[in-house]
Amino acid sequence: MDLPWGEERTKQFVTNVGLITSNGPYGCDIMACEWTHQVSYRPGLIAVCVNFGDATHTNIAKTKEFGVNLCASDQNVLSSISGGYSGKIYNKIEALKELGFKFFKAKKIGAMMVEGAAMNAECRLFKKIKLGDHTTFVGEVIELYPVKTKDVLVYHGQKYWKTGENIPKPLQDELERVKGIVEKHRRN
Ligand SMILES: Cc1cc2nc3c(=O)[nH]c(=O)nc-3n(C[C@H](O)[C@H](O)[C@H](O)COP(=O)(O)O)c2cc1C
Numbered sequence: 001m002d003l004p005w006g007e008e009r010t011k012q013f014v015t016n017v018g019l020i021t022s023n024g025p026y027g028c029d030i031m032a033c034e035w036t037h038q039v040s041y042r043p044g045l046i047a048v049c050v051n052f053g054d055a056t057h058t059n060i061a062k063t064k065e066f067g068v069n070l071c072a073s074d075q076n077v078l079s080s081i082s083g084g085y086s087g088k089i090y091n092k093i094e095a096l097k098e099l100g101f102k103f104f105k106a107k108k109i110g111a112m113m114v115e116g117a118a119m120n121a122e123c124r125l126f127k128k129i130k131l132g133d134h135t136t137f138v139g140e141v142i143e144l145y146p147v148k149t150k151d152v153l154v155y156h157g158q159k160y161w162k163t164g165e166n167i168p169k170p171l172q173d174e175l176e177r178v179k180g181i182v183e184k185h186r187r188n
């Protein structure tokens with residue numbers, strides 16, 4: 001089966017928005033990538049799934065490095081611009097600078113990094129896997145910056161959200177009851 005973009009059931013996924021920065025044949029670029037996930041602790045690996053036709057795809061394939069900047073909740077416009085225009089046609093970094101967004105030079109890769117992001121990581125390509133109609137670029141983190149804001153942008157149902165209320169843990173009595181039942185079903 002296919003799972004097309006915008007289909008009611010695929011809209012149930014909750015993701016973050018990775019702002020993927022690169023600097024290659026298309027120059028300095030930034031794209032929005034909701035399919036951005038940490039996939040290993042040791043070593044620290046982050047996977048980003050990028051469409052074959054994107055400037056970012058060509059840039060990463062050529063340079064074997066990229067920046068992952070997790071979009072903060074006050075950066076939704078940055079996400080829409082990065083995701084709405086292609087670096088093949090537009091210099092998005094310069095346009096975004098003119099709009100007031102700030103960038104800084106990465107330490108170990110040639111790309112720019114996003115100031116005020118919820119997380120910044122510089123990655124060296126670890127593995128490139130063609131999966132369906134996207135390429136999953138797995139990057140090994142080679143530089144990680146201190147977190148300044150933890151307020152990450154949430155993407156769900158093609159809309160941006162802020163993290164909401166924290167769901168409290170059940171009371172201790174209930175936790176004990178649950179534990180008792182699970183223990184009864186331990187495999188021997
Ligand atoms: C919120 C949002 C999330 C997106 N997530 C992805 C994604 O996970 N993978 C992908 O290939 N494109 C994704 N896109 C689309 C790309 O960002 C878009 O094609 C962009 O123009 C590519 O830029 P580039 O050609 O400069 O690399 C997303 C767009 C938006 C607005």
